[in-house]
Amino acid sequence: MRTICLYFQIHQPFRLKRYRFFNIGNDHYYYDDFLNESIIARVAERSYLQTNKVIRQIIKEYGTQFKVAFSISGIALDQLQLYAPEVIESFQKLAKTGSVEFLSETFSHSLVALKNKDEFVRQVNEHKQRIKELFNQEPTVFRNTELVYSDKIGADVADMGFAAMLTEGARHVLGWKSPNYLYCNSINPRLKVLLRNFRMSDDISFRFSNKGWSEFPLTAEKFAGWLKKLDKKEETVNIFIDYETFGEHQWMESGIFEFLTALPGVVYKSTNFCFSTPSEIASNLLPISTISVPYPISWADEERDLTSWLGNELQVDAFNKLYSLTDKVARINDEKIQKDWKYLQASDHFYYMSTKFFSDGATQAYFNPYDTPYEAYINYMNVLSDFSIRVNSLIPESTDEQEIANLTQVIAEKDELLHKYESELKKLKSTKTKIKAAAKSTASVPVKGRKSGSPKKEKTNLPKAGKK
C-alpha cells in the first residue's frame, strides 16, 4: 500500500519586547504581549481555525481512512492557551476523531539537541507530558525543531524510546536516493527515519500562489497526477509543512483551502495512495536502508543546514551564552526562571540574528520584529544579561543547599565509620571473651576490670560525633 504522510508544524515564539540595557536588573518581563497576542489572534483566525475546520470536514467524510499528524511546540501551546484557547479546543476535538496523531518535539522549539542531552531529554519529556494532558496521546514519533537531524541526534532520540523520527530529505544527504522510502538511523537502526519530500512539500507551502511558477495553478488533480507518475516501487510521500501555509503564507484567496479539501477525494479516486500517520508508516513499512547524516541537517533554505540559526558570530555567541546557564538553571526551583528559560531557548530568537538574507535578499523572516540582525542580537543579549543576573542571584541560596548536602554526606561517612568501629569492637569483644574463656581455665581475674572499661568510653563518645 502506497501512502501519503501529511504532517503540519505549529509553532509561534514568545517574541521579545524592545529591551534596552537600562532595563537590565530592573525589568524582568521580556515579552511583547501586544505583538504576540495580535500575531496569535491573526494566525488563529486566518489559518489554524480555518484549516482545522477543513480537516474536520474531511474526517467527517472519510473517517479514519484519512490521517494527518501535527506537532505543536510547547511554547505555541502556552500561547494558544493564553490568547486563543478555542484553537486548543478545536485540536482536542480533532484528537478524538482517531485520525490525528500528535508528534513529540522539544517543548521550547529549541536547538538544545545540539548542545546538551540531559536538557534535551527534559524538554522532550515536558512536551510529551503536555501532549498527554491536552490530547490524551503518547507520542511515539519525534520531530526535532526545524527537522534538525544527525546520526547522533537520532541515536539520542532512539535512547528516549521513540520508534521513528522525521527529517528533511536533503539532496546532499540522499544523493541519488529517493526520499519516498522509509529509512533508519545509522547508529541505532531501530529508529526509523521519515524523509520529507521537499519538492512536493514546497510546491504547496512556497510555490502554491506563485504566478511565475511553471506549474501554476496547482490543483488537487495535478498533484494526484504527480503521485501517479512516481516510480511504482516508491512507498511513501512525506508532505511536511508549516500549518500557517494554509491561510497565512498562502492566503485564502489563493484557493489553498479548496486544494486541501479536494485532495483526499482526488487521491482516493485516481491513485492507489492512502493517507497514514508517521507512526503507522514506521510500523507498516520496512526500512530500505540506513541513512548516514554525520553533520546536522534541517529543512531550512537551499543549504538545508544550521546556518540560519548558527551561521554567524552573533548567533553562536548568543547560543553559547544561553546554554552556559544550563547547569545553574537546572538547580533553581523557581517557576518564573524556568518559564523564561524555556521561552528564551526558542530557535526563532537566533533566526532573527541571521545575516543570510543580506546576500540572497529573498527570504524575509516571518513575523520578524527586528529591522536588522544586529538589533535582534543586542535586544536578546540585554534580556539574557538580565536573566543571568537573576539566575546568579538565586544560585547562592542553592549553594547553601549544596553545603547542606555536603554536610549530610560527611555525616553519612562518619556513620559508616561508626559501623566499622562497632563491628570491629564486637570482633574484639568476642576475641576477648574467647581469651577470657581461655584465661578462666588458667584463672586470671585482674585483667577483666581494666579491659572492659575502655570500650565503654569509646561507645559514649562516638554517637556524639555522629549527631553533629
Next chain:
Amino acid sequence: MRVLMFGWEFPPHISGGLGTACYGLTKGLHSVGVNDILFVVPKAYGDEDISKVNIIDAGEVVISDRIIDYSTFFQKMHFIEVGTSLRPYSTPEEYEKLSIENQEKSKYLIQSSFSGKLSFSGGYGHDLFKEIANYAVVASIIAYQYKFDVIHAHDWLAYPAGIAAKLISGKPLVVHVHATDFDRSGGSVNPGVYEIEKAGMEAADKIIAVSNLTRNIIIEKYGIDSNKVVTVHNAVEPLADHELQKRERSINDKIVTFLGRVTMQKGPEYFIEAAHLVLQKMKNVRFVMAGSGDMLNRMIWRVATLKIGSRFHFTGFLKGDDVYHMFSLSDVYVMPSISEPFGISPLEAMQSNVPVIISRQSGVSEILQHAIKVDFWDTHAMADAIYGILKYEGLPKMFKIHAKEEVDNLKWEHAAEKVKEVYQSVIY
C-alpha cells in the same frame, strides 16, 4: 570623451569628504576609461593668489595650467587652478568673516553676475556670491579656450561655473549634488544658496545625487523632474598600510568616538545624550568628540552640565594620520547626523575595523548592512547599541569579519561606471 570638471581640493590639500569624493571619483573614472579630464580647481588653501583676478579685469584669464603626474594612477591629469578664495563647505556668513580679514591684502576684485554680462565695479568682493560669480566668469573663459564633451560640476559653489561653461560651449552639464542647503542648515535654508542650487539643477542635463535621501530632497524640495536625477553612491579608497597600523593603547577603558564637524548637521548633541545614558550603566568607558565647529562650545557646556566631563573628551580638529590614530583607538564609531547626504567617515572607520553606529538619516545607511542603524533622535537606541557593542563580544567579532569585507567591496570603479553612463546619456 573629454570632461571639464569643476571640482574641489586634491591631495594633499584635503579638508573633508568632498575632496575625498572628487579624488576617488576621478581615479575611478580613469580606471573605467574616462581618462581625459580637465580638472578645474579653486586654489584656495590659504596661499591663494588674489592678484590673478586682476588679470580678468584686463580681459584675459591667466590661470595656472599644468599637467601633473599623479604617477600611480593617472598617466596624465590636466589641472587648471584658479585663484579664488572659494573653499568647500563655505556658507555666506563664514565667507564674509573670512574675506573681511583678507580685504587689506586684496587689491582689486570684480563684481559680476553670472548672466553673462560683466560689470566691473572695482569694489571689494567681500561676499561669497560675488566670488562665486567671478568663478563663473573664469569658467566661461576656460570653456571658451578648451575643447570638451561634457561638463561636470561638484557641489553648489561650482554650479554657476558649470552653467556659465554650458552657456558658452553649448555642451551638456552634469551637476553632482554632494549636499543641499537643507542638509547643511537643518531646515533654515539660505534663500541665496537655494537659488543657486536650484538654478544649477535646472540648468543641468542630468543630476547625480550621492544617495536616495539626497535624490528625494532634490525632487521634493527643488521641484526637479525625477527622471533627471540619478543616484550614485560614493565609495571609499582603500587605506594605506601605515593608516591601518594599530596603535598602543594607554588606557584600558573602551572608547566611543564621534568624529566630524561639530555642527548642527552632524547631531553632536545626540551623541552626548547617548553618552550620558551609557555612563549611568557602565564605568570603564570614555567618549571622545573629535572635530570642531560652531556648536563646540555649546557641547562642552552640555557635557559639563551633565557632569560627565571626566569621561567625555574633546580633541578639537583632527587631520591626516591623527584621524586613523583615533580610529585605531576606538571601539565604536558613532555618526548621529541629522541629515547626511552620504557620510564617508563611517566607511573609513569600518576600514579600520571599528564597529559603526550610523543614523538612518544618512545616505551611507542605504548601502551598509553591517552597521547598526538608529534614528538620530532616538538616543536610547543609540545608547543601547553602544552598550551592546561594548558588552557583547559577538558584535565586534562579527564586524571584524563582515564589515571590513563589505567596505572593501565599495569601489570607486563601480561608482565611476555609473557616472560614465550618465555622461553617455547626455552626450548626443
